[in-house]
Amino acid sequence: MTKVMNEVNKRSSGPAKSLEFKMDILVGYILLIGVLTSIGLIAIGVVWRFAATGRLGLEYSIAGMNLFHFVLHNFERAAHPPFRPRLLVNLGIVTLMLTPYIRVLASMLFFAFTERNAKYTVFTAVVFSVLTYSLFLR
16 A cells, blocks of 8 residues: 555656646735735724724725726825825735736746746736736726
8 A cells, every 4th residue: 555655746847746836825925925914904094094083984986997907096195295094004905906917917827937838828818917907897
């Protein structure tokens, strides 16, 4: 039985298995960092809002604005102080929304340059283009 298990481990631990494992780690870290950064920004913004006003609610008016404009608007606000709690919450939302986008970009680049797999590169490029297009929709 142990001979069979050793043979299975030898066959499954080649370069392809190593690349697959690296891809899993890369995707995992992208998602982990994106979600934790988002949670941190939103939590700090909400606590700051509560400390300043005694209320948790934020009033939003983003009608007619797509994600791309929302991102640009908030980065422009971040470049010009004073900072407000809503800006941190918005940046947390932007981070959470862009995390899957960055994950697909990283996957596409991984398939193109590390694995050199044209089929998976094309598939992820199609997904990436659809996600990019969706950023500009209202």
